[in-house]
Amino acid sequence: MVDYRDRYFEDWTEGEIVESGPHLMTEERMRTFAEEFDPQPFHIDPAAAAETLYGGIIASGWHTGSVLMRLLATFLGPSSMGSPGVDNLRWHLPVRPADVLRLRVHVLEKRVSSSRPERGIIRWHHDLLNQHDQVVMSLDAVLFIQRRP
Numbered sequence: 001m002v003d004y005r006d007r008y009f010e011d012w013t014e015g016e017i018v019e020s021g022p023h024l025m026t027e028e029r030m031r032t033f034a035e036e037f038d039p040q041p042f043h044i045d046p047a048a049a050a051e052t053l054y055g056g057i058i059a060s061g062w063h064t065g066s067v068l069m070r071l072l073a074t075f076l077g078p079s080s081m082g083s084p085g086v087d088n089l090r091w092h093l094p095v096r097p098a099d100v101l102r103l104r105v106h107v108l109e110k111r112v113s114s115s116r117p118e119r120g121i122i123r124w125h126h127d128l129l130n131q132h133d134q135v136v137m138s139l140d141a142v143l144f145i146q147r148r149p
Contacts, residue, residue: 008079008148009120012107020071020103025059027097033063058094064101064137065089068128071103081119081144089139093130100131108140112147120145 034043038060041048049057073080095101106125113119122145128137 006077006079007075009110009112009122009145010148012110012120012122012145014107014109016107018075018105020074020105023067023071023101025067025095025097025099025101027057030057030059030063030095030097033066034060038062054094056096058096059099061091061137064091064095064128067101068103068126068137068139071101071128072105072126074103075105076143076145079146081146083141083143086139086141089137091137093134093136095130095136099136101128101136103128113144118147120147 031044034040040060042052042054042058043049043060044057046057049055104127106127108123108125110120110122113121121142123140123142126137126139126141127135130136
């Protein structure tokens with residue numbers, strides 16, 4: 001797999017698509033996250049979850065988003081300068097124990113910042129996919145990326 005972490009703004013190309021490696025979702029991690037941050041029964045209690053429309057434990061959407069961020073970090077190294085926000089955040093399918101997730105990122109557009117020329121601005125589309133190539137979460141984001149010194 002290609003290491004994207006040493007890339008600067010100039011190294012990204014409009015239309016480029018990159019994918020991360022895999023991330024295994026475990027029930028233990030899902031429950032631990034939910035117990036602290038999203039303690040709803042279908043995230044933490046197998047018996048209660050079995051009685052819901054999900055039919056079992058599913059990951060919190062916020063845990064899924066955290067996994068997306070972790071996988072995105074495999075593309076971004078020291079040139080990443082943060083993001084002002086996201087648009088079109090959507091959870092498409094529940095994430096279940098033993099799902100293997102990967103991130104696909106599409107570079108939609110890029111431009112040099114007019115107010116801060118040491119940084120570039122890249123608009124990306126993110127799809128988080130499961131092992132069946134189904135999109136479980138998607139979002140669009142703008143990221144500030146350092147220009148090559």
